[in-house]
Amino acid sequence: MHQIKFMEYISQPWPWYISGPSIAIIMFLLLYFGRTFGMSSNLRTMCAIGGAGKRVEFFKFDWRNQLWNLVVVLGAVVGGFIAQYGLTSPEPIDLSASTISDLEALGFNNAGANLLPPELFSWDAVLSFKGLAILLIGGFLVGFGTRYAGGCTSGHAITGLSSLQLPSLIAVIGFFVGGLIMIHLIFPILF
Incomplete structure (x- = not known):
């Protein structure tokens, strides 16, 4: 028990x-x-x-x-x-019901049934042309962005902010703005 x-x-x-x-x-x-x-x-x-x-x-x-x-x-x-x-x-x-309806509008069936939705994380999705293109382009952009920003999200958001570094604050704001643009503008087009 x-x-x-x-x-x-x-x-x-x-x-x-x-x-x-x-x-x-x-x-x-x-x-x-x-x-x-x-x-x-x-x-x-x-x-x-x-x-x-x-x-x-x-x-x-x-x-x-x-x-x-x-x-x-x-x-x-x-x-x-x-x-x-x-x-x-x-x-x-x-x-929440609103999150489930938003995810269903984006094409996710059974939202909340799995931690990793199969529409994104199944082998069929990853090995498709669109999945491979997203991995390659996204990997390049993440690698370029990480090098250009002088670190990744964890480095800037955890180490940089905890040591009060202004460049890290600017980078973290950029990460959040980029995430908002991605989820509200780019993601609906891709999926």
């Missing part, structure tokens, strides 16, 4: 008073030890490990100093696996 209650509890999103302070503690520790957090820096490290520094100056750096940050990638993969196969509840997601 208690195990069922515990599984129901951990399969729900964590409340802000647990997740927010947890992020703050991690950021304090990273800043204290002179480290920064961001997923895009891991991509640079992996490219440097693979030998990209032989051809591109950007990847010529001592990647061994960044091995600790690859633990973040491992944690994201392991955490995603645990969330999908250990913490996922079979209950439908509790969405």
Whole structure:
């Protein structure tokens, strides 16, 4: 009985008073030890490990100093696996009626039935011409934007804002504006 209650509890999103302070503690520790957090820096490290520094100056750096940050990638993969196969509840997601109708208008059937809608995340959708084009174009735009902005959303929004950096605030505002343009203007055209 208690195990069922515990599984129901951990399969729900964590409340802000647990997740927010947890992020703050991690950021304090990273800043204290002179480290920064961001997923895009891991991509640079992996490219440097693979030998990209032989051809591109950007990847010529001592990647061994960044091995600790690859633990973040491992944690994201392991955490995603645990969330999908250990913490996922079979209950439908509790969405408002207006959200369900908005998603149905965009072509999502059974909105809220799955955490990842099959219209976007099934192999059929991903391996279609449109799915592959979106992945390639979107991947290029994300890579270009990350390099142009000097970091990714997690780096700017978590590390940059917590250390009160004005360029990070500008980047985060840009991310939000870009997200609003995407979801309200571009996404309805694509789907």
